[in-house]
Amino acid sequence: MSASKCSRLSGTLVKQLLDSVDSVLFDCDGVIWRGDQAVPGASQVINLLKENGKKVFFVTNNSTKTRKMYADKMSKLGFNVKEEEVFGTAYCCATYLKTVCKLEGKVYLVGSDAMRQELEAVGIQQTGVGPDLVFGKQLDWANVPLDADVKAVVVGFDEHFSYMKMNRALQYLSQPGCLFVGTNRDTRLPLEGGKAVPGTGCLLKAVETAAQCEAQTVGKPNHFMFDCVASQFGVERDRCLMVGDRLDTDILLGSNCGLKTLLTLTGVSTVADAEAHQKSGCAERHGMVPDYYVDSIADLLPALQG
Ligand code: PLP
Numbered sequence: 001m002s003a004s005k006c007s008r009l010s011g012t013l014v015k016q017l018l019d020s021v022d023s024v025l026f027d028c029d030g031v032i033w034r035g036d037q038a039v040p041g042a043s044q045v046i047n048l049l050k051e052n053g054k055k056v057f058f059v060t061n062n063s064t065k066t067r068k069m070y071a072d073k074m075s076k077l078g079f080n081v082k083e084e085e086v087f088g089t090a091y092c093c094a095t096y097l098k099t100v101c102k103l104e105g106k107v108y109l110v111g112s113d114a115m116r117q118e119l120e121a122v123g124i125q126q127t128g129v130g131p132d133l134v135f136g137k138q139l140d141w142a143n144v145p146l147d148a149d150v151k152a153v154v155v156g157f158d159e160h161f162s163y164m165k166m167n168r169a170l171q172y173l174s175q176p177g178c179l180f181v182g183t184n185r186d187t188r189l190p191l192e193g194g195k196a197v198p199g200t201g202c203l204l205k206a207v208e209t210a211a212q213c214e215a216q217t218v219g220k221p222n223h224f225m226f227d228c229v230a231s232q233f234g235v236e237r238d239r240c241l242m243v244g245d246r247l248d249t250d251i252l253l254g255s256n257c258g259l260k261t262l263l264t265l266t267g268v269s270t271v272a273d274a275e276a277h278q279k280s281g282c283a284e285r286h287g288m289v290p291d292y293y294v295d296s297i298a299d300l301l302p303a304l305q306g
């Protein structure tokens, strides 16, 4: 296809693009749903893509759910999805620790119960999930009790994040050879009405600042999530499309992995954001320019129904 970058996808171009791919990777929040509400037409698009023989996968930076929780949410919203097709950062982080880091030992987890479940599913034990209950007395902060089996600190979304957790993470990371892994760096989670709340990137930055070292992250735009999908399902990069609502995570992941990229305008980023990246002289920013954009993934429907 000879269209220039960042062009509106419509008319016959939709069918041409879909014919040129075998697999489609969808980001979740802002693409197939917003919070708990499905994007209108999204379930039909996903189900029809599958009926048309496409492989469909979901890649989300949200670490608060297991694969099973995502599959359950999707089926409630009318999507025909199997657990194995969902790649969330809770699952991918556990896979990364097991297969890439070959971690022997426990994790100090600053994260959700879903992360605990995914770690345990690959045989990794953790300590730290839930509120840190050591408080209320004058503490010797630098000599808090530590678990000698901990060999990695992992940071994901944690609603119980606290000074004590940050301190404990620092004490573990001060030990030689302790690994440091984060799920993702999304700084803000957008809500309806233009509001936002702090994302995992804020918690990770706090721990990095305390520990004076940088974590490895598994989430988008890091290629690891695509590697997980590709290694399990044999995806061909040049016949794969990444669909997302964020230029700095989804579209950059697609560019980093040599995929075709489609921005949907139902979430965070705008066409103006993409054009600003395109006009800049910075090579990294060019990776954030999508090949195409649509108002909503529902714009793919006519080509699938025809
Ligand atoms: N992290 C958390 C904790 C979230 O709640 C969300 C969205 O709800 C995200 C990340 C972003 O998720 P996605 O990659 O599906 O847009």
Ligand code: CA
Residues within 6 Å of the ligand: 027, 028, 029, 030, 031, 244, 245, 246, 267
């Ligand atoms: Ca998103």
